[in-house]
Amino acid sequence: MRWKVAILTASDKGFRGEREDTSAQVIRELVEEEMNGEIIEYRIVPDEMDEIMAALIEMTDYYKADLILTTGGTGLAPRDVTPEATLQVIDRLAPGFAEAMRYKSMQKVPQAMLSRAVSGIRNRTLILNLPGSPKGVHENLMAVMDQLPHALSILTEREKEHDL
Ligand SMILES: Nc1ncnc2c1ncn2[C@@H]1O[C@H](COP(=O)(O)OP(=O)(O)OP(=O)(O)O)[C@@H](O)[C@H]1O
Numbered sequence: 001m002r003w004k005v006a007i008l009t010a011s012d013k014g015f016r017g018e019r020e021d022t023s024a025q026v027i028r029e030l031v032e033e034e035m036n037g038e039i040i041e042y043r044i045v046p047d048e049m050d051e052i053m054a055a056l057i058e059m060t061d062y063y064k065a066d067l068i069l070t071t072g073g074t075g076l077a078p079r080d081v082t083p084e085a086t087l088q089v090i091d092r093l094a095p096g097f098a099e100a101m102r103y104k105s106m107q108k109v110p111q112a113m114l115s116r117a118v119s120g121i122r123n124r125t126l127i128l129n130l131p132g133s134p135k136g137v138h139e140n141l142m143a144v145m146d147q148l149p150h151a152l153s154i155l156t157e158r159e160k161e162h163d164l
């Protein structure tokens with residue numbers, strides 16, 4: 001059994017069809033190639049709290065994703081609310097992922113401090129916010145990639161089945 005991963009893009013432009021969602025494609029490639037994951041659900045929503053929250057809840061409670069990777073809506077723009085929506089649905093914080101992402105990213109680009117990304121757990125699902133740009137997605141996801149299989153094993157208590 002492979003890790004079940006869901007992708008949630010929060011982007012007004014993407015939702016309106018004004019820009020191709022290449023960030024989600026970057027996530028898909030990294031999940032499949034770097035962590036033996038399977039994309040079980042993909043959704044694109046506008047930068048709206050209630051829509052982001054509803055998608056996160058469905059991906060956790062109905063689709064039972066092991067990992068949800070969000071992209072977009074982590075910056076300082078007034079409509080960027082992905083971290084707030086994530087905080088509303090998680091039961092427990094797992095701040096180390098967001099800390100590692102910002103720490104490693106700031107060594108590449110100083111603007112990484114503008115990301116307000118959070119990371120936490122809802123039930124047995126780990127939720128990680130990634131920034132919106134494809135480059136930001138790649139750098140942030142790779143910053144935590146080597147710890148993800150171990151983290152998901154502990155969270156899901158399915159270590160043996162995966163045996164990566
Ligand atoms: N889903 C995405 N796919 C491809 N590129 C993206 C995506 N989201 C963001 N980007 C790129 O990252 C840049 C900064 O992202 P930001 O979230 O500020 O986008 P935006 O265009 O201002 O707003 P929004 O995507 O919410 O409509 C964008 O100009 C765009 O080039």
Ligand SMILES: Nc1nc2c(c(=O)[nH]1)N[C@H]1C(S)=C(S)[C@@H](COP(=O)(O)O)O[C@H]1N2
Nearest residue numbers: 072073074075105111112115131132136139
């Ligand atoms: N590694 C990395 N992190 C990054 C970036 C990047 O290019 N590389 N872009 C930053 C920028 S410019 C912003 S505004 C924030 C938030 O992005 P978002 O609003 O698209 O979510 O992520 C930051 N994190």
